[in-house]
Amino acid sequence: MLKKFNATFWVASFLQLMERWAFYGIFTVLGLYLVASTDEGGLGFNHEQKAAIMAYVSAVLYFIPPILGVVADRIGYKLSLVISFIIMGVGYFMLSEATTYAAFFSIFLLAAIGGGFFKPVVNGIVARNTDESTSTIGFGIFYMMVNVGGFLGPAMSSPLRTAYGWRIIFIQGAVVMAINVLVALFLYKEPTTAKKDSKPLLTEIKESVMHIVEALKDKRLTILLLLMVGFWTMFNQLFYTLPNFIEDWVDSSAMSAWINENLPFLGTILTEKGQVKAEWFINIDSFMIIFFQVVVSYFVTKMTHVSAMIKGTIIATLGVTLTFVFNNPWFTIIGTVIFSLGEMASSPTLSAFVAQITPKGKEALYQGTVFLPVAAGNYLTYFISGYLYTRWSDKYTLLGNELAKRSIEMPKNLTKNQYFDLASEKLGMTKAQITEYLWQTYNPSKLWYVICAVGVFAALSLYVYDRVMKKKN
Template sequence: MTENNKTFFQTIGSLNKNFWIASNMELFERWAWYGMFNILGLYLVGSTDDGGLGFNHIQKGSIMGNITAILYLLPVFFGVIADRIGYKLSLTIAYIIMIAGYYLMGEVNTYWSVYMIFLFVAIGAAFFKPVASAIVARNTDESTGTLGFGIFYMMVNIGGFVGPFMSSTLRNAYGYKIIFIQAAIVIGINLLILLFFYKEPKVERPKDSIGKAIGDSLKGIFEALKDIRLSILLLLMICFWVMFNQLFYTLPNFIDDWVDSSAISHWIIENVPFLKQSFVDKDTGLIKPEQFSNLDALMIIMLQIPISYFVTKMRHINAVIRGAIVATIGVGLTFYTHSVWFTILGTMIFAIGEMMSSPTVSSFIALITPKGKEGLYQGTYFLPVAAGNFFTGFIAGNLYQSWSDKLSLLQKEMGKRNIEMPEVVTHEQFIESGSKALKMPISDFERQFDLKAEKVDWATVETSFREFATTKGVDISNVHLPFSKNEYFALAEQKLGMDHWQMVEMLWNTYNPNKIWYVIVGIGLFSIVTLWIYDRMIIRPREKNMKEI
């Protein structure tokens, strides 16, 4: 290995133009992605009168878990394609797809349309993911690679912090749709940087066909997985990623449902009012849930370098295990109680565990990689990430819907008390069921009742809909008019004779929605124990054999 005899600033100065372009494009891409993704769970299940889509958590988990899993699988194929068609063309395709996809995500409102458009965005993001890091690798050498990738990943976290912060600030004034417009604009900036500043170097491209190269890549992955050290590690890391993902999939909704952050929001309004727009929700007066998750990114920006240095004093596998212990404690605290202070403390502790574990896994894979197979083994890194996202969808979706969703638990409670309540129905569900009952095409149904108007008068729609159905002799008893989640909560509070937080406390004490923490912490503990067994039974004996040799 070549020793770097340059000073820090000389090393910085030796990094070329394309390196800095790739790093800045990474920052903007992460800005767009996390600016959308950190708020996506809130948007998907949010009440329609707040601009949300009113989906249930099962639908949310399916959309977020399945699509993100696909995103992490596709770079295996798209990296091969990029090597053959060139990085500039690959990035141009990625950016055009993402610009269109991000914008359209704010324009669609049915489950399958959101699912397919988000998949479209994921295809663009998967095209980008291997190219940006490949440009950095191509434009660094042994003397600059460590610092270069350190800067690159710092850009990831800066983008991961700025994106949600900006989205949170903008949606207060302009609603949810602005987060998708923002993402499209930021990717548009990337496209301009690419077209006007990035110069594709002349390199010899592989001569074999794309199909053959993809086949060889898959064969290579299967060959790498024959190494029991690698395959068992990747399998065990699935549990780590399932636990890790709860911070982004589940925690924002849990905070939105159960955590009263009014003490902090009142302090911000009184003492630092210029932060009100960014942190305090204009409708609820509470801290926006996504800002708690964003604390994780802020912690990484501030502490990743000293923690990485601290971790260098440990064995790699020990750092992963200890990081998993810390992260499990942190994520457990965030779900254990509905105290806002535990939410903050838990998120900060989790961030420390993440900084210890997450970067070290890739480094540990490099450590167990046979010489000459570095690319092959590193290519398997995203397999447990993809699987982790897929399984996270079930916890953030099916399990949360059953155990922790405030609306579902309130509906159960109202049923137990024999208190009659209307169905929660979105505008799209009403249009679909109403048009079906009247045997009309959806476009004719919308035109008949003026449902495309900028502001719909739903009282008038109800009257005209009933009159129209009566004249046609159609039974519409199973067709429910739009009734939002917020309207359901308000009516339930009225019928129960409680204010909102009295009702929340009653549901918390009755149904213990925090019991989901048993599953999340249990997954984390399973990951910790199995990694410890893996170290004792596989890694340590091999290390001992190597020393004897």
């Protein structure tokens, strides 16, 4: 079967793997870097700034592919690939030098535009180089490449940042994009296509937008996309909020000690400062998808599309909720494993269900709308990961509240580490004792109520949607 795929398909799959390597090598640890103390090489931002950077820029990343896809069709895929990789590579390298909120936001937005340019191109290449008999397994291989890259990126970033500091993760992303530029230039062969009558570019972009508007006039589609916003908002907590929650509250010292004692060769990779690094808990998700997506997909094929999405959403909600309820690392692992099973059942099924409700001849039109709930879910994630986390779960904020309650004044302009060291001295507690006291006093895990409610609402609303659609049919 694999022999049925041509060289161009494999080049596209490799480019996808590398692009995800660069992106997730940065994105999985980005929330940690943005709020890390400046004397550790982090930027020392607050959680609202962190969430705004990650949520708003990611929303743009998923909103622009239908528009930039028009540009790619006009100038050709080869040139589009090179331009997108150069934009991303330059953006990632510049991020290594950015130290202010405005600079980081602007440069990350530039890199996201490059990513948004790449998405429709690589999907188009795979679609062009598969047919009816190979498209299912072709996109399955392609999806696996996404997760192989999503696993390798953080797996490489973790030891690199320990050895060389935070800046190296952005340089790694730039180097990976430079490799992609060379592969696109020398190995990707542009297919010869018949010349079309060319319209002005702005006219084509306007038509692309109007096509999306036309598709959204179908109430079945629009309601479904709105309901999926809840799923993506819940889904995003794995990358936006959980790494910070782990670093703030989850005590993995016993697990770290066991690894260093029994598997010392892994100790330097998986652990730091007596704790298991947060990104390795998150990376369980990609690991599970790489090895179990085929098995989950087998069971999903025995369900209707909506049933699979509902069950997947419920399972994913249960999993991500578990990771926030307890400060025990085993619940973080178990919760992430459960979450990944739900993701495997629901995430790939949305496109298939949209295809099911698509009128004949409007396939491309309807599929162009699938990114919209992803963009909206990223945008709304700011509320949980930024606004709520700051007020309910940020250890730095809660410690400040406790010190103010006790009328203990702290000097201005301290780094976060200096602040915690001085607070430890003034309170007469170790850092571990402060963490336990704040956990018991302020209940930072209550964030799970909101995350769970969003997921449950998404599942229930999909169930109601399914029942109503069945009655109408």
